[in-house]
Amino acid sequence: MKQLLSGNEAIALGAYHAGVQVASAYPGTPSTEILENMASYKDVYAEWSTNEKVAMEVGLGAATAGVRALVSMKHVGLNVAADAFFGASNVGVRGGLVVVCADDPGMHSSQNEQDNRHYARFAKVPMLEPSNSQEAYSLMAYAFRLSEELDSPIMVRTTTRISHAKSVVEVAGERPELGPPPPFIHSPSKYVMVPSNARPRHPLAEQRILRAAERFEEFPLNEVIWGDRKVGIISAGVAYQYAREAFPQASFLKLVTTYPLPHQLVKSFAAEVKTLIVVEELDPFMEEIIKSIGIAVQGKSLFPIIGELNIDIVLQGAMKAGLISRMPKEAVATTPALKPLPPRPPLLCPGCPHRGVGYVLSRLRFGPKGSIPGARVGGRKGKEWHIATSDIGCYTLMVYSPLFAIDSCVCMGASITMAHGLEKAGVAEKTVSVLGDSTFMHTGIPGLVNMVYNRSHSTVIILDNHTTAMTGHQGHPAAGRSARNEEAPKVDIAELARGIGVKDVNVISAFNLKEIEDTIRHCTANNEPSVIVVQGPCSLYERISGTALRVNEERCNGCKLCLDIGCPAITFDGDKAYIVPTMCIGESCSLCVQVCARNAIEKAGD
Amino acid sequence: MLEKVDILMTGVGGQGVIMASDILTTAALDIGYDVKKTDSLGMAQRGGSVTSHVRIGEKVFSPMIPPGGADFLVSYERLEAVRSLVLLRPDGIAIIDSVAVTPLSVTIEGYHYPSIDEVKESISSITQRVYVLPVMEMATKLGNPRASSVLCLGFLSVFLEIPEQSWLDEIRRHLPSRLHEVNLAAFNTGVEAARERQKEEDN
Numbered sequence: 001m002k003q004l005l006s007g008n009e010a011i012a013l014g015a016y017h018a019g020v021q022v023a024s025a026y027p028g029t030p031s032t033e034i035l036e037n038m039a040s041y042k043d044v045y046a047e048w049s050t051n052e053k054v055a056m057e058v059g060l061g062a063a064t065a066g067v068r069a070l071v072s073m074k075h076v077g078l079n080v081a082a083d084a085f086f087g088a089s090n091v092g093v094r095g096g097l098v099v100v101c102a103d104d105p106g107m108h109s110s111q112n113e114q115d116n117r118h119y120a121r122f123a124k125v126p127m128l129e130p131s132n133s134q135e136a137y138s139l140m141a142y143a144f145r146l147s148e149e150l151d152s153p154i155m156v157r158t159t160t161r162i163s164h165a166k167s168v169v170e171v172a173g174e175r176p177e178l179g180p181p182p183p184f185i186h187s188p189s190k191y192v193m194v195p196s197n198a199r200p201r202h203p204l205a206e207q208r209i210l211r212a213a214e215r216f217e218e219f220p221l222n223e224v225i226w227g228d229r230k231v232g233i234i235s236a237g238v239a240y241q242y243a244r245e246a247f248p249q250a251s252f253l254k255l256v257t258t259y260p261l262p263h264q265l266v267k268s269f270a271a272e273v274k275t276l277i278v279v280e281e282l283d284p285f286m287e288e289i290i291k292s293i294g295i296a297v298q299g300k301s302l303f304p305i306i307g308e309l310n311i312d313i314v315l316q317g318a319m320k321a322g323l324i325s326r327m328p329k330e331a332v333a334t335t336p337a338l339k340p341l342p343p344r345p346p347l348l349c350p351g352c353p354h355r356g357v358g359y360v361l362s363r364l365r366f367g368p369k370g371s372i373p374g375a376r377v378g379g380r381k382g383k384e385w386h387i388a389t390s391d392i393g394c395y396t397l398m399v400y401s402p403l404f405a406i407d408s409c410v411c412m413g414a415s416i417t418m419a420h421g422l423e424k425a426g427v428a429e430k431t432v433s434v435l436g437d438s439t440f441m442h443t444g445i446p447g448l449v450n451m452v453y454n455r456s457h458s459t460v461i462i463l464d465n466h467t468t469a470m471t472g473h474q475g476h477p478a479a480g481r482s483a484r485n486e487e488a489p490k491v492d493i494a495e496l497a498r499g500i501g502v503k504d505v506n507v508i509s510a511f512n513l514k515e516i517e518d519t520i521r522h523c524t525a526n527n528e529p530s531v532i533v534v535q536g537p538c539s540l541y542e543r544i545s546g547t548a549l550r551v552n553e554e555r556c557n558g559c560k561l562c563l564d565i566g567c568p569a570i571t572f573d574g575d576k577a578y579i580v581p582t583m584c585i586g587e588s589c590s591l592c593v594q595v596c597a598r599n600a601i602e603k604a605g606d
Numbered sequence: 607m608l609e610k611v612d613i614l615m616t617g618v619g620g621q622g623v624i625m626a627s628d629i630l631t632t633a634a635l636d637i638g639y640d641v642k643k644t645d646s647l648g649m650a651q652r653g654g655s656v657t658s659h660v661r662i663g664e665k666v667f668s669p670m671i672p673p674g675g676a677d678f679l680v681s682y683e684r685l686e687a688v689r690s691l692v693l694l695r696p697d698g699i700a701i702i703d704s705v706a707v708t709p710l711s712v713t714i715e716g717y718h719y720p721s722i723d724e725v726k727e728s729i730s731s732i733t734q735r736v737y738v739l740p741v742m743e744m745a746t747k748l749g750n751p752r753a754s755s756v757l758c759l760g761f762l763s764v765f766l767e768i769p770e771q772s773w774l775d776e777i778r779r780h781l782p783s784r785l786h787e788v789n790l791a792a793f794n795t796g797v798e799a800a801r802e803r804q805k806e807e808d809n
Binding site for chain 2: 002004108132161164165166167168238241242244245310311312340341342343344345346347349374401402563566568570571572582
């Protein structure tokens with residue numbers, strides 16, 4: 001049966017048909033939909049774990065029990081899970097364990113660009129890369145079999161364009177009938193990694209990579225396409241699709257097994273072509289391995305190491321190599337006459353519960369606003385600006401105009417810990433850290449424990465919107481919703497903070513500016529660690545809509561104070577403010593009403 | 607079988623761009639084409655620019671349309687049409703909702719938002735086949751401004767070889783039943799608007 005599936009949907013369906021019984025993940029673009037789809041299969045146990053390391057260990061536990069397990073995450077998630085990933089490589093598996101890792105070249109929704117193929121080589125874990133949804137579906141069955149045969153986790157690496165692009169899949173398999181797990185086997189020499197047990201495991205990992213390389217010589221999804229033998233291209237993943245379209249005449253070796261590389265297959269292909277080129281996104285991963293086995297090949301001398309590739313970039317590389325003399329006509333880009341175009345970056349939605357905190361932070365001189373040229377800044381000039389460290393989530397968008405409210409965004413959990421480090425370094429400025437409820441569960445908690453234990457005076461602002469918003473509204477332990485969106489036990493953030501030893505814990509509303517201001521003033525003035533839990537639902541998640549507010553044109557004097565909150569629903573029509581009725585969520589927000597000095601914003605019907 | 611058709615759909619997060627491209631892609635799949643489709647997701651959903659690349663043909667490789675390769679540009683907002691112009695091929699067809707969704711960069715930072723005439727002029731260097739319509743306004747008259755995404759599909763359908771039945775089936779499949787009536791009406795309004803424009807051009 002033919003279906004149109006995204007790479008992530010295909011991976012989930014492939015894993016389902018391969019008999020996966022346990023699936024675990026932490027949400028992260030572009031990997032999120034894998035677990036969301038697994039959760040839609042009622043006969044699979046699927047969970048949002050508190051973070052990627054936890055997810056990896058849950059998967060390893062299930063594999064140790066002898067059932068097949070799927071773990072999925074985005075590229076930086078594997079940094080968090082690396083300890084467990086290397087551990088899994090060390091002890092191996094009983095049931096198949098497949099780790100899907102989705103990279104984000106071009107950083108569509110990420111804080112960095114990293115090539116996770118290195119992890120496969122680093123951890124000595126065999127790796128497969130699909131180049132479309134069909135391969136993503138088909139390779140899952142192989143991946144699980146291989147995992148069990150080689151006694152190793154298998155990494156499946158995708159990128160944004162593979163995970164999110166939809167293409168046609170011929171669905172051949174179906175769900176097998178599965179019984180309860182086999183009896184547990186106690187095998188301390190395999191699973192208890194004291195040095196005496198761990199030493200014999202390393203040679204096994206080395207042997208396993210050699211066995212995988214042998215197996216990959218005959219791997220059915222690797223493909224040689226013979227064309228003109230003047231140019232031979234080795235490629236994988238979405239880069240293969242760009243190269244195939246750019247060079248319809250060339251010969252191709254398309255690899256799905258990108259670690260370890262099948263050396264004989266590469267050598268025999270190289271021997272048949274005059275010029276050998278590797279087309280791959282990000283690092284010269286395959287290129288360096290191919291060179292190391294003594295084959296002359298060009299790659300990163302022609303194609304960029306930074307960002308995504310596309311057909312045009314591949315063609316430009318071909319020009320450099322002298323393979324084509326000019327760009328084909330249709331790829332010559334025409335430049336529009338209108339410049340510069342107004343940018344439209346992502347922003348906090350109308351009714352977003354983070355906006356009030358961002359606005360108050362700027363007002364209280366936290367963040368970089370004072371050093372932004374042209375930003376509207378109230379108050380005395382020359383007075384110091386304090387420091388607001390942030391984390392990974394929608395609230396990171398507070399960095400944009402007009403809020404300019406945060407000073408850092410580095411990795412999950414780093415808001416609390418960096419603020420603590422700043423304070424201990426002795427900075428004169430006050431520090432606050434800002435993070436979301438899901439991020440607090442993910443890696444924020446150890447940072448708060450550290451703050452209390454090491455006698456910090458900083459303030460942690462936890463923006464509790466009851467969901468993991470940025471990745472598309474997944475449940476987490478403090479939201480009380482499971483991966484299947486069923487009710488689940490709920491962590492009380494304020495009680496947790498008190499339990500850790502924070503005495504100054506405040507729970508306030510996200511839509512009351514005065515309360516937010518008073519609380520931040522109070523907490524940043526005292527000499528003890530403090531926590532502010534700011535509660536307000538994500539307006540997009542709860543689909544909050546009410547009668548839009550409107551501007552009383554007689555009262556509005558066009559002062560533009562309302563623009564300081566950065567609400568996309570507020571525009572200017574001539575010299576008066578105008579609220580776009582289809583965007584405003586109405587009274588439940590009302591931040592603009594609170595900042596207007598002339599009482600000019602009112603409920604419709606007032 | 608037709609030759610390859612590349613369609614770029616664009617707009618602002620929340621306008622229904624992705625849903626419209628889902629309908630288009632599955633309608634093409636229903637009648638046996640190879641199709642690929644790529645959306646901008648994640649952070650870009652939060653009120654930012656949204657694009658969806660739809661590629662239809664006998665065999666499609668890249669999931670992305672190369673610059674200068676799109677046969678059609680369907681834009682639900684006029685500024686976003688200009689932003690995506692580099693993807694439109696010379697003499698390609700542009701279908702644009704004249705509606706303005708003003709970004710904060712215009713309201714706060716003083717960027718210039720292009721007028722309808724400026725949009726038309728900027729496209730004229732690439733193609734003369736430009737249709738600028740008040741799509742959102744037309745959909746609002748039918749009773750739901752959000753039906754504008756399907757209205758544009760109706761307009762586009764006149765230029766494609768996908769039978770009407772496939773369109774109607776996919777609209778029903780992708781939308782809840784309470785929205786069927788208004789969206790089927792919107793599709794027809796789009797078809798009629800395109801036929802009228804074509805008649806004007808013929809005369």
